[in-house]
Amino acid sequence: MNRKEFLLKSSISVFGVSTIGTIIQQADGTFNGDCETTNDILGPFYRADAPMRSDLTTEGLKGARIFLQGKVLQSDCQTPISNALVEIWHCNTEGEYDNDSPDFNQRARILTDSEGNYQFKTILPGKYMNGTLYRPAHIHYRVSAKNSKELISQIYFKGDPHIEKDPWASKPKAQLRILDLIPADTNGNLSLNFDIYLKDI
Numbered sequence: 471m472n473r474k475e476f477l478l479k480s481s482i483s484v485f486g487v488s489t490i491g492t493i494i495q496q497a498d499g500t501f502n503g504d505c506e507t508t509n510d511i512l513g514p515f516y517r518a519d520a521p522m523r524s525d526l527t528t529e530g531l532k533g534a535r536i537f538l539q540g541k542v543l544q545s546d547c548q549t550p551i552s553n554a555l556v557e558i559w560h561c562n563t564e565g566e567y568d569n570d571s572p573d574f575n576q577r578a579r580i581l582t583d584s585e586g587n588y589q590f591k592t593i594l595p596g597k598y599m600n601g602t603l604y605r606p607a608h609i610h611y612r613v614s615a616k617n618s619k620e621l622i623s624q625i626y627f628k629g630d631p632h633i634e635k636d637p638w639a640s641k642p643k644a645q646l647r648i649l650d651l652i653p654a655d656t657n658g659n660l661s662l663n664f665d666i667y668l669k670d671i
């Protein structure tokens with residue numbers, strides 16, 4: 471481990487892992503004490519009524535393919551939620567959102583299965599300017615389920631140089647939403663896991 475890696479790893483300390491989640495002490499000394507997924511801004515590019523589908527790719531679409539999957543779980547951190555509605559939207563590799571086409575490109579909704587699982591095939595989004603700064607690459611989420619509070623959030627990707635100055639991705643509460651992209655095969659496709667823990671109503 472070199473010095474930079476050590477500093478990165480020592481900026482958070484894991485105090486314990488149990489069936490009810492992980493307790494983490496942030497760099498500022500505060501604790502993030504349970505598994506609840508934290509919220510993020512909705513942003514200006516949300517569109518209602520995206521198609522119900524799991525594949526957001528089309529032939530000729532630019533961008534590395536990512537297989538994004540995870541579970542939706544209750545606030546006890548372990549009970550899966552079936553039939554939760556998981557909605558994602560993001561920009562293309564040029565940093566553009568589809569705000570008006572009937573194709574709803576890079577937008578989709580899906581219901582979790584009986585084990586709480588969801589999965590999407592999509593592309594790694596690009597970045598876009600927000601004022602004078604680039605927003606780091608991100609995927610927006612909106613998740614709802616019976617007896618749970620609706621969650622609006624975003625995920626980011628480890629190693630993105632724009633996270634540090636982004637007002638939302640740099641917040642301590644976003645730390646558990648900055649995720650590893652893992653090679654899915656030898657063809658450049660990527661895999662990403664994001665489990666979502668909803669609050670009770």
Ligand SMILES: [Fe+2]
Binds near residue numbers: 513515560608610
């Ligand atoms: Fe966005």
